[in-house]
Amino acid sequence: MMRRKYTWGNFAIGVVITLFTIVCLLPMVLTAVVSITNETAIMKNGYSFFPEEVSFYAYQLIFSTGSSVMRGYVISIFVTVAGTIGGIVITGLAGYTLSNKNVEYRGALGMYFFIPMVFGAGIVPWYLICSALHLRDNIFALIVPNLLFNTFNLFLVRNFMSGLPDSLRESATIDGANDITIAFKIYFPLAVPVLATVGLFYALGYWNDWWNAIMLVDDKKLYPVQYLLLQLKSQISMLRDLQYVSGARTQAPPTESLKMATSIITVGPIVLLYPFLQRYYVNGLVVGSVKG
Amino acid sequence: MSKEQDTAAVSCKRKKTGFIKDVVKNKFSYLIALPAIIYTFLFSYMAYPYLALAFQNYDYRNNTIWDILFHGNWVGLDNFNFFFKSQNAFRVTFNTLYLNILFILAGTFVSILLALFLSELRCKWFMKTTQSIMLFPNYISWVMVSYILLSLFSTEYGLVNSFLRILGQDTVNWYATPGVWPAILVFMRIWKGAGMNAIIFLASITSIDLALYEAAAIDGANRAQMMRKVTLPLIMPTIIIMTLLSLGKIMYGDFGMIYALVGDNGMLYSTTDIIDTYVFRALRQVGDVSQSTAIGLFQSVIGFIMVFGSNWLARKFYPDGALF
16 A cells, blocks of 8 residues: 555544544434433423433333333334344345346346336335235234335345356256255355345344334334334323333423433444444445446 | 346347246246245236326225226326326425435535545544444434434424524524425435445445556645546546436435424425325325325336436446446
């Protein structure tokens, strides 16, 4: 690598990058601080980075047994795990087919998947189809529609598998391996990085989704945590429920801190996945966006 | 996806086996693709016949696609006429295009700037740390972002208003001031997405041959000149492709973003209501199935033209980067 002098310009660039980084992080910090600020202190001073009085009451309410936020959290986790596994399986399997050079009609099959990408029918037909398939007001309505299979991910897997050397298949065939063996013993193990990438795409998509809930679910017991969070912004009644369940009715409902605490716990799993996100998600996006 | 064409071209030269024969030969491969094929058929191809609703007056007794196609109450282009004659058509179309153009311009500019700056950094740990943090907003949901927005712009407790109070200024009821929202939305968009886009541009910067910089240095170029004369021209194809790709999607607003940040706040509709949120309300709140199908179809048709148009342009500028 070339040597370059460290100059004022370099310092200025460092400062700009640092500033942008701080701007990215600071609002999250504020949210976290507000979530542990005593409600009366919020009423008095507004949201502040320096809480006058620290209180974990909001978190106590959220984690109390029977709280709707906890239920939503569990639903979100279930939907994310089930959906991600399903998504990886469906995408990985079809990706193998599209990259299998023995399949003569793989080009046409690719086209079949590609057409809906450029011309969709819009949300109303989609909504009516979901209703016709009874994907309403049940857990499947949160898992199956919209998220379970994504064509962009399919092409990502196909491109990765097509990039593997043809000699793999040829030599395995000479050794007498059939298609099933070649797929499960050679291709899928080699495709683990790209499957991890699409897995993270699916997982994040499910975790952050509330579209299926807003469109297809009316039963409050089935709301995933993101949708609860969206509703929490305008609903005070849910806060009362939370307090009622936890048996504490003496204190004023911690409206503001509770909102922020709920939003903070939705970020939890993302922080847990962070190392994987850095490794697989970013690479996948870069590969998917910049070709060659 | 240009690979697809290559393979298609190759297989054209060979004699094609029949489709049935190919399926029999590759039973397993076709079998494992079946879940994806069925899923796409159910949710994408089955949706096309429902578009007939755009030319009908929807009857709630028509539950099956058969009833819709053969017992529907056809009204020609009435649904389209109704939409285009209302003031809403212009407003939501304009907002969708206007906001998307702002997002593309501001987003691209900031991400390229960030990428150029990141590429100048030489300190490894600093680079790693800042990049990791920069990507964080990309992972969180728009609902979460809406809380961040609330903590900044909430009328009672928001940071911005607290700041205005300290300065002795009048506070602003941001959630009732439509004029500032395009700026707010652009800001949040950049906050959430610029880091990720910068990393994508950075990848294309780091793939530039270092010898070019060495040659430029020998010719006496300083770093600003290198940025402008070497880096920028070389990442131009990536910039053009990324821009054209977003141009192809210009008719589609980001429902997740707008609905999470604005919600059903009617006071802000004049500047924030987009086609997607409008269709959503028409369907879920008003319950006007035919009308919302018609608007969705209008959006899809224009969107389709935009995709092909931008792809045609991409092909012209940079054949390798064309989507198809």
